[in-house]
Amino acid sequence: MEKKKVIIIGCGRVAAKHIKAICKLKNDLELRALVDVSEDAPKKLIEGSKLSAEAKEKVQVFKDYKEAIDTIKPDIVAVTVPSGLHYQIAEYGLSNGCNLLLEKPMTMSSEESRLIYELSQKTGNKIAMGHIYRYFPLVKYLREDIVSGKFGKITHGTIYVRWGHGEDYYQSAAWRGTWRSDGGAMMNQTIHAIDLLVWLMGTKAVSATAMLSQRLRNIEAEDIGMAVLKMDDGSLASIEGTTATSDKEHEAMFSIFAEDGTISLGIRNGKPKLNIRYKGKSRNMHYIMQQIKADGIGSMLNALNPHTGIYDDFVKALKEGRQPLADALSGYSSVDTLMGIYRSAKEKREIPLPLQEPFASSDMTGFFR
Ligand SMILES: NC(=O)c1ccc[n+]([C@@H]2O[C@H](COP(=O)([O-])OP(=O)(O)OC[C@H]3O[C@@H](n4cnc5c(N)ncnc54)[C@H](O)[C@@H]3O)[C@@H](O)[C@H]2O)c1
Structure with missing residues (x-):
């Protein structure tokens, strides 16, 4: 199989994880260009x-993303610019025959995300979202069993994302923590966790009720948010997302409670945490062995750089003509849910989902004034 030509647009923090993944998958992928205004x-x-050295020689550098796409005609465009620029680049890439590895959040509004989702449907070009949690080991096997009812009726799910970032992080780029280009802890650090929770529960959110606050960080948007989602099977999901914790401690934890068991998995300072119980007994080893047997021991290491898992699945999805694990719909639904959360905080009421009217992160401007 010919290697897929990849270009990366936006050469900041997350782009380094993309290159690491491309290096790991060098038999399938070839980096052909880097694009940045700097x-x-x-x-x-x-x-x-x-x-x-040979791979480095093949990488062209551009300042203008349109020129890079027109010149290289890549198979995959990795969109790793500030979130407020995702829409315009995604639109150009899809309209010009490219598949996208689009970082989260898909865009900064429910309407733009709907348009990108629909454009990918219309053009047939695929989008793999940077929803890293879907690519953690064991997750897809747990989902199969949750959705097939193995754990019994689900009562509720919870997530907390305590992803501390200090002032230096927010000062490192002007777009960080702004309503227009980034959003706060819920939009940036928690959206992919919300995507995972809803996906694992195998259902859809039908309403959002939320509160946001600003406690420690000097930013425009929230540094802490809490939300409750009502799901269409009657179960509930609670969400805590914050960056107002120590920047030395990064922790994300997912739990699902069901009639016959509980599933808790997460990551704390790079170390995985797992507690799967079925009818009072641990099932941790069962799922670890299932993952190793199906995907090899190396797949357990995807927790260290989940972007390797995203690219690996994307290459296979393109070859097999199927959707990637975190597809365009996951990008659109998670932004729609997030916009419901923001709207609920703004209007102090429960918001039905999917949204009936468009809402954008920029509609929150002035919320904390
Ligand atoms: N999936 C994940 O785990 C994950 C982790 C971190 C960031 N992200 C997402 O990745 C995106 C980038 O985040 P980051 O922390 O790497 O940001 P960053 O500020 O470190 O990097 C962004 C880069 O884009 C460049 N840029 C700005 N405008 C551009 C333009 N018009 N054309 C080309 N380049 C341009 C900037 O010069 C900068 O180098 C955000 O959407 C963020 O939410 C995802």
Whole structure:
């Protein structure tokens, strides 16, 4: 099989994880261009990468993403620019025959996300979302058993994402923590966790009730948010997302409670945490062995750089003509849910989902004034 040509648009923090994944999957993927408005960013990214000298020579550098797409005609465009720029680049990429590895959140509004989802349907070009949690080991096997009813009736799910970031993080780029280009802890750090929880529960959110606050960080948007989602099977999901914790401690935890068992999995400072119980007994080893047997021991390491899992699945999805694990619909639904959460905080009421009218993160401007 010919290698897929990849270009990366936006050469900042997350782009380094993309290059790491491309290096790991060098038999399937070839990095052909880096694009950034800053001259230094692509150079730093290449220098800090483990690309071979030969692979480095194949990488062209552009300042203008349209020129890069028109020149290289890539199979995959990785969109790793600030979130407020996702829409315009995704629209151009899809309209010009490219598949996208689109970072989360898909866009900054329910309407733009709907348009991108519909455009991918219309053009047939695929989108793999940067929803890293779906690519954690065991997750897809747990979902199969939850959805097939093995754990019995689900009562509720909970997540907390305590992803501390200090002032230095927010000061590192002007777009961070702004309503228009980033949103706060719920939109940036928690959206992919919400996507995982809803997906694992195998149902859909039908309403959102939420509150947001600003406690420690000097930003425009929230540094802490709490929300409750009502699901269409009557179960409930609670969500806590914050960056107002220590930047030395990064923790995300998912739990699902059901009639016959509980499933808790997460990550704390890079170390996985797992507690799966079925009828009072631990089932941890059962799921670990299932993962190793089906996908090999190496797949357990995807927890260290989930972007490797995203690219690996995307290459297979393109070959098999199927949708990737975190597809365009997951991008659109999670933004729609997030916009419901923001709207609920703004209007102090329960908001039905999917949204009946468009809502954008920028509609929150002035919320904390
Ligand atoms: N999935 C994940 O785990 C994950 C982790 C971190 C960030 N992200 C997402 O990735 C995106 C980028 O985040 P980051 O932390 O890497 O940001 P960053 O600020 O570190 O990097 C963004 C880069 O984009 C460049 N850029 C800005 N405008 C551009 C343009 N018009 N054309 C080309 N380049 C342009 C900037 O110069 C910068 O180098 C965000 O949407 C964020 O939410 C996802």
